[in-house]
Amino acid sequence: MTDLAHTTEHHDEHESTGIDNRKLGMWVFLSSEFLFFGALISNYLLYGNRDFDTVTPREIYDIPFTSFSSFVLLMSSLTMVLAHDALSRDDQAQTRTWLFATGALGSVFLGGQVFEFYEFITAEGMTLTTNPASSSFFLLTGFHGVHVAMGVLMLFSLFGMSLRQGRLSSRSGLNVEYVGLYWHFVDIIWIVIFTLVYLLSAA
Amino acid sequence: MSTEHAHPTPKMYVRIAGILAVLTAVEVGLFYMEETVGSGLARTLLVALAFVKFVGVIGWYMHLRFESGLLSRFFSAGFFLAMGLYAIVLGSFALAALL
Numbered sequence: 001m002t003d004l005a006h007t008t009e010h011h012d013e014h015e016s017t018g019i020d021n022r023k024l025g026m027w028v029f030l031s032s033e034f035l036f037f038g039a040l041i042s043n044y045l046l047y048g049n050r051d052f053d054t055v056t057p058r059e060i061y062d063i064p065f066t067s068f069s070s071f072v073l074l075m076s077s078l079t080m081v082l083a084h085d086a087l088s089r090d091d092q093a094q095t096r097t098w099l100f101a102t103g104a105l106g107s108v109f110l111g112g113q114v115f116e117f118y119e120f121i122t123a124e125g126m127t128l129t130t131n132p133a134s135s136s137f138f139l140l141t142g143f144h145g146v147h148v149a150m151g152v153l154m155l156f157s158l159f160g161m162s163l164r165q166g167r168l169s170s171r172s173g174l175n176v177e178y179v180g181l182y183w184h185f186v187d188i189i190w191i192v193i194f195t196l197v198y199l200l201s202a203a
Numbered sequence: 204m205s206t207e208h209a210h211p212t213p214k215m216y217v218r219i220a221g222i223l224a225v226l227t228a229v230e231v232g233l234f235y236m237e238e239t240v241g242s243g244l245a246r247t248l249l250v251a252l253a254f255v256k257f258v259g260v261i262g263w264y265m266h267l268r269f270e271s272g273l274l275s276r277f278f279s280a281g282f283f284l285a286m287g288l289y290a291i292v293l294g295s296f297a298l299a300a301l302l
Contacts, residue, residue, distance in 0.1 A: 031281025
């Protein structure tokens with residue numbers, strides 16, 4: 001994702017590292033997120049697989065449903081990278097389309113998560129405070145969902161900006177790059193959650 | 204310091220998405236065939252497949268393989284720091300359970 005940064009920001013060359021400070025900051029921020037999600041995943045690994053008298057998440061996972069959600073999020077990474085690629089070619093119409101598609105796929109994923117939570121709470125009677133396993137599950141997937149929601153908000157903001165301004169400026173191009181990085185990061189965290197929390201836990 | 208490299212084409216991105224989708228399907232298949240494949244092997248393969256997907260998205264979609272080494276170092280530092288820290292934490296709990 002260096003094209004835009006180098007073609008649109010002349011002051012890049014004056015950074016002592018040769019990398020735009022905002023871009024470096026974004027990567028450092030994402031790197032620090034490993035610690036945040038690492039804590040939540042470790043918490044789940046400690047408590048999520050234990051047995052309790054009350055219902056635990058691994059007894060009620062709907063793997064086909066979650067697999068579909070995972071597929072949707074994975075494909076949203078494709079549409080995101082296509083949006084960025086289109087903008088680097090200054091294809092404003094395609095950029096707009098792919099940004100909207102990414103936001104829509106993210107919304108589908110979020111809808112799926114809301115449905116899953118609703119089912120767990122109402123049909124299965126498992127809430128945040130049912131037992132440590134349920135707490136760790138809701139905390140981890142809930143915080144991931146909040147990250148996805150933030151991403152969707154940023155995506156639709158960019159989409160709205162492009163509609164209002166008629167085109168995304170070169171400065172917005174950098175924003176697309178940063179939002180893209182954030183979005184892909186949310187995706188890789190879900191790749192880990194899907195395997196460790198759902199597949200390995202329910203197996 | 205120039206960090207500009209040739210990026211993949213849209214066709215290449217779609218191909219990568221196809222590979223990621225197939226890997227996800229294999230993961231789900233392994234989940235249902237755990238008894239046939241064997242629990243140990245199935246679990247090892249699940250972790251390995253997740254790792255391949257993880258690295259694939261970072262390398263190709265986040266373009267880290269085309270970026271400056273400095274970004275790779277910053278990013279991997281956070282990853283390995285987190286892995287090390289939580290391995291110690293989980294290890295301590297496991298040890299405490301044994302004693």
